[in-house]
Amino acid sequence: MRYSQILEKVQDDLDQHKAVSDAVSKLSQYFYDETNSANDYGMKWADVNFGDPETNGTYFILPAKQAGLTEFPDLMFLFGKAKIRHTTGMNARSTKPILGHTKLILIWCARTDADPNTMLAQIKAKVVGNFETHHVLKHELTHYLDFQRRAVANKEDTFAKGYEHYYNNPSEYNAYFTNLADHLMGMINGMRREPDHAQTYADLYDYDPDFMTMLKDIMTASAFEGLRGFLKYMNTKTRQKTLKRLYALHQYAGELLAKAH
Numbered sequence: 001m002r003y004s005q006i007l008e009k010v011q012d013d014l015d016q017h018k019a020v021s022d023a024v025s026k027l028s029q030y031f032y033d034e035t036n037s038a039n040d041y042g043m044k045w046a047d048v049n050f051g052d053p054e055t056n057g058t059y060f061i062l063p064a065k066q067a068g069l070t071e072f073p074d075l076m077f078l079f080g081k082a083k084i085r086h087t088t089g090m091n092a093r094s095t096k097p098i099l100g101h102t103k104l105i106l107i108w109c110a111r112t113d114a115d116p117n118t119m120l121a122q123i124k125a126k127v128v129g130n131f132e133t134h135h136v137l138k139h140e141l142t143h144y145l146d147f148q149r150r151a152v153a154n155k156e157d158t159f160a161k162g163y164e165h166y167y168n169n170p171s172e173y174n175a176y177f178t179n180l181a182d183h184l185m186g187m188i189n190g191m192r193r194e195p196d197h198a199q200t201y202a203d204l205y206d207y208d209p210d211f212m213t214m215l216k217d218i219m220t221a222s223a224f225e226g227l228r229g230f231l232k233y234m235n236t237k238t239r240q241k242t243l244k245r246l247y248a249l250h251q252y253a254g255e256l257l258a259k260a261h
């Protein structure tokens, strides 16, 4: 691959990361806002039947546009009761529109679905302040952009064929890469936005000019359940692809720093 192509790919990665990070910030701010909270966020609930007992249930529904996510105009969030202790998520397409939306992101994060007020308070707490929920949101939003931009399979893979198959599936790759390189891309996007403060970002994000040192930090990240699985089950091909992509990002960070001095 020519350097100009690599650079183009790096910019793509960074633009996508910016889009999903901004969306999660806006969503978090939307739930944090006292006026929205006092109005119960428009309080829209739905009993949704996906024809699948695993996903059927009561959901709090929020059009992405309502939370100011202008880059996701046709998307609808559905927040439901967690299936396991962790927050999980899924992209879905509904044949029957829900409040006019067919493109859905399901986030299972509440502890209860018995009492709407308690459930809403739990959803708010998770969206505003829970690191894992932020990761799941970024993961699902990346899938959404993949489906939009590259029209890759519009259904997420499952564990049905085993963990190794799931974590090495090309349709999952980009979404997990977003999670894996979240810290690194967050730093570089800060540098891009404020080139004069590139060194500040490098210091605050513990940037290391040695790629191997930085790689060790990244590959031992364990803050997010799904990411632990991705790192555990990735095969050689996925690992090599991942290293190349991280290396290109790390190089680019070095260039931005050099320019700033």
Ligand SMILES: [Zn+2]
Residues within 6 Å of the ligand: 139, 143, 156, 172, 175
């Ligand atoms: Zn996924």
